Amino acid sequence: MDDLERQFEETVARHDRIEPRDWMPEGYRRTLVRQIAQHAHSEVIGMQPEGAWITRAPSLRRKQVLLAKVQDEAGHGLYLYSAAETLGVTRDELEARLMSGAQKYSSIFNYPTPSYADVGTIGWLVDGAAICNQVPLCRTSYGPYGRAMVRICKEESFHQRQGFELLMTMMRGTDEQRAMVQESVDRFWKPALMMFGPPDAESPNTARSMAWGIKRHTNDELRARFVEMTAPQAEALGVTLPGNDVDWDELKRVVSGDGPCNAERLAHRQQAHDDGAWVREAASR
Amino acid sequence: MSPTSNVDHGPYDGLDATDPAHWAFGTGFADPLDGIDPHVPDGVDRVALAALCLRLGDEALLLSHRLSEWCSRAPDLETDVALANVALDLLGQARLLLARAAVVEPGVVPELPAGSPVPAEDALAFFRDPPAWTGSRTAALANGDFGHTVVRLFLASTVRLVVLQRLTGHPDPVLAAVAAKGVKELTYHRDWSGRWVVTLARGTRESRRRTTAALGQLAPAWAELLDRDPAVRDDVEAVLDQLLDASDLERPDEGGELPDDLPDLLAEMQSVARAHPQGRW
Amino acid sequence: MTGPLYEVFVRAKRGLNHVHVGSLHAADDAMALRNARDVYTRRNEGVSIWVVRADAITASSPDEKEPLFDPAGDKVYRHPTFYEVGDVPHL
Numbered sequence: 001m002d003d004l005e006r007q008f009e010e011t012v013a014r015h016d017r018i019e020p021r022d023w024m025p026e027g028y029r030r031t032l033v034r035q036i037a038q039h040a041h042s043e044v045i046g047m048q049p050e051g052a053w054i055t056r057a058p059s060l061r062r063k064q065v066l067l068a069k070v071q072d073e074a075g076h077g078l079y080l081y082s083a084a085e086t087l088g089v090t091r092d093e094l095e096a097r098l099m100s101g102a103q104k105y106s107s108i109f110n111y112p113t114p115s116y117a118d119v120g121t122i123g124w125l126v127d128g129a130a131i132c133n134q135v136p137l138c139r140t141s142y143g144p145y146g147r148a149m150v151r152i153c154k155e156e157s158f159h160q161r162q163g164f165e166l167l168m169t170m171m172r173g174t175d176e177q178r179a180m181v182q183e184s185v186d187r188f189w190k191p192a193l194m195m196f197g198p199p200d201a202e203s204p205n206t207a208r209s210m211a212w213g214i215k216r217h218t219n220d221e222l223r224a225r226f227v228e229m230t231a232p233q234a235e236a237l238g239v240t241l242p243g244n245d246v247d248w249d250e251l252k253r254v255v256s257g258d259g260p261c262n263a264e265r266l267a268h269r270q271q272a273h274d275d276g277a278w279v280r281e282a283a284s285r
Numbered sequence: 286m287s288p289t290s291n292v293d294h295g296p297y298d299g300l301d302a303t304d305p306a307h308w309a310f311g312t313g314f315a316d317p318l319d320g321i322d323p324h325v326p327d328g329v330d331r332v333a334l335a336a337l338c339l340r341l342g343d344e345a346l347l348l349s350h351r352l353s354e355w356c357s358r359a360p361d362l363e364t365d366v367a368l369a370n371v372a373l374d375l376l377g378q379a380r381l382l383l384a385r386a387a388v389v390e391p392g393v394v395p396e397l398p399a400g401s402p403v404p405a406e407d408a409l410a411f412f413r414d415p416p417a418w419t420g421s422r423t424a425a426l427a428n429g430d431f432g433h434t435v436v437r438l439f440l441a442s443t444v445r446l447v448v449l450q451r452l453t454g455h456p457d458p459v460l461a462a463v464a465a466k467g468v469k470e471l472t473y474h475r476d477w478s479g480r481w482v483v484t485l486a487r488g489t490r491e492s493r494r495r496t497t498a499a500l501g502q503l504a505p506a507w508a509e510l511l512d513r514d515p516a517v518r519d520d521v522e523a524v525l526d527q528l529l530d531a532s533d534l535e536r537p538d539e540g541g542e543l544p545d546d547l548p549d550l551l552a553e554m555q556s557v558a559r560a561h562p563q564g565r566w
Numbered sequence: 567m568t569g570p571l572y573e574v575f576v577r578a579k580r581g582l583n584h585v586h587v588g589s590l591h592a593a594d595d596a597m598a599l600r601n602a603r604d605v606y607t608r609r610n611e612g613v614s615i616w617v618v619r620a621d622a623i624t625a626s627s628p629d630e631k632e633p634l635f636d637p638a639g640d641k642v643y644r645h646p647t648f649y650e651v652g653d654v655p656h657l
Contacts, residue, residue, distance in 0.1 A: 044357075044362070047356065047357040048357055051356050051357045053557075054353050054354075054356055055350065055353065055354060055553050055554060056553060056554065056556050056557045057557070057566075058407075058411065058557040058558040058561065058564065058566045059403075059404070059407045059411070059558065059566040060346075060376065060379065060380050060383075060406055060407055060410055061380070061566075062566050063353070063376060064373060064376050064377070064380070067353050067356060067369055067372060067373055067376070068369070068373060070356050070357065070369070071356065071365070071366055071369035071370070071373070074356075074357070074362045074365040074366050074369070075362075075366055077362055078362040078363065078366070081362070116557050166566065169565050169566060170564075170565065170566070172565055173402075173561070173563070173564050173565035173566075174561065174563050174564055174565075176561065176564075177561065177564055177565070268357070268358075271358075272357065272358045272359065272360075275358070275360070275430070275431075276359065276360025276361060276364075276431065277360075278489070278491050278492055278495065279360035279361075279364075279431045279432075279485065279492065280360055280361060281488070281489055281491075281492070282484060282485050282488025282489045282491070282492030283484050283485075283488060285488055285489065
């Protein structure tokens with residue numbers, strides 16, 4: 001181990017931050033680029049399942065809230081791509097890796113959103129799970145990533161709350177609305193549990209990422225915390241959570257591209273990218 | 286322990302999620318109607334005032350709706366965020382104006398079944414059939430490419446800015462306050478869209494071709510907007526000339542007819558609300 | 567991407583310094599300012615914005631850390647606590 005590497009290890013060990021121009025091991029840089037990019041892709045692809053409801057939101061207040069929320073996701077994607085750019089990659093390169101399938105995004109966004117209740121469920125469960133995953137990342141060892149996460153976590157708290165509020169209001173509505181909420185929770189509960197990644201025993205990179213301070217808790221720890229936090233909320237809402245037995249093969253299938261909406265999500269992104277090419281070109285002169 | 290303690294977050298400290306006042310709208314959120322007397326002053330023609338609020342509210346809602354369709358489809362993330370900001374400004378104006386119309390003249394609100402929990406602004410937005418809408422065809426026009434969107438936004442916000450400027454002295458204090466808030470927003474919308482028109486007109490051969498085409502397609506939109514508000518013509522013609530000059534573009538012929546895209550827009554926008562007339566959201 | 571990378575600095579309120587909040591891409595300086603307003607002050611976080619092209623910033627290198635910053639570490643006489651004056655009011 002040379003001096004640079006020792007300095008790096010010491011900095012991480014005392015929970016200090018690594019900053020963009022510091023020396024870092026190539027593996028650390030590569031892992032960070034991948035993690036930040038996949039996080040950014042998730043924000044951007046994550047605009048679609050709910051964004052599809054903006055034009056049909058059933059009240060003007062809901063339309064406002066939903067548009068502001070999906071807009072935040074674009075902002076989050078932007079903060080994260082910015083953080084990744086400090087590691088010497090461009091946003092163009094990362095977007096190309098998303099569209100070629102070389103980089104992934106959160107499996108949850110490959111599930112369909114056939115009901116307006118899904119807007120609420122995504123806020124409550126999906127954003128709730130994301131917050132559990134993301135809050136520890138505010139203390140991640142890479143400075144720009146941690147700082148982006150601080151801002152994202154603060155904004156996400158509005159996302160989760162608006163989702164819960166929508167479900168709560170719907171539960172006070174008609175029988176049909178209550179059924180919509182339960183049906184949506186039934187569909188999203190297990191995919192939300194999958195957001196924490198495979199069980200620790202099947203997560204080979206966890207140990208190294210934790211040693212480098214990129215990751216702060218294991219998948220199973222975070223999942224357990226989420227279940228614990230969510231149970232009383234479900235009770236307050238008056239919905240029943242399905243069991244916690246997750247089909248891990250399903251997660252593998254969805255991550256590897258064989259989920260219900262993978263092709264649709266990437267095609268939508270590609271279309272926006274292609275349609276905007278002439279604008280970006282004109283503005284880059 | 287808060288996961289974010291002991292860290293200097295600079296400008297974002299005010300967003301701390303532990304303070305419930307800051308959940309959704311950040312720090313220093315101001316109600317545009319704060320301190321405004323909601324009573325309609327004596328001598329104001331209620332029917333005319335409600336019609337004016339409705340017309341301005343419809344226009345804002347329709348344009349906001351079209352802009353919101355860009356969400357997740359913009360040329361880059363910066364533009365996605367910017368378009369949503371404009372849409373949210375207009376949606377905010379629409380809510381205040383529709384609510385005002387309903388207060389001033391309850392007769393404009395469509396009747397819903399007894400016991401319906403739908404508030405007046407939503408009854409107006411989601412339960413009114415196309416013939417009762419009073420926005421322009423320009424605002425309801427289906428989206429074209431990004432060039433079409435920034436040209437339309439420039440035309441519509443140029444006219445609306447002057448209209449609102451003149452309403453800041455209206456005898457109805459609520460309408461005057463909404464207009465004053467709107468003037469600030471519209472000033473930004475016009476500036477933002479105008480800069481994009483210039484950038485695209487002066488960009489590549491392809492972007493210039495598309496911008497010229499958008500301007501041609503939207504020539505009847507300009508004519509429609511001026512027909513609706515003939516009093517602002519002199520003020521806004523000068524602004525359009527300035528933009529064309531900066532963009533080195535010719536003024537297009539004003540011929541042609543605009544399609545009526547309102548029924549399609551409403552069929553989509555009203556679909557969920559109408560499927561649950563007793564629903565709470 | 568649309569144009570070069572810009573770094574964004576926001577003044578949260580009067581009396582405070584501008585603080586770096588992130589970066590973005592824009593066609594030119596004027597649009598960078600507008601994008602910064604749209605992206606980084608959506609929740610009323612600022613009263614003033616600076617944008618600067620990322621390639622216009624000259625930054626010190628971590629390699630220079632020792633010669634640049636260590637020499638300031640022992641100049642304790644620059645700090646008021648270095649001076650023992652006893653319990654004197656207003657000092």
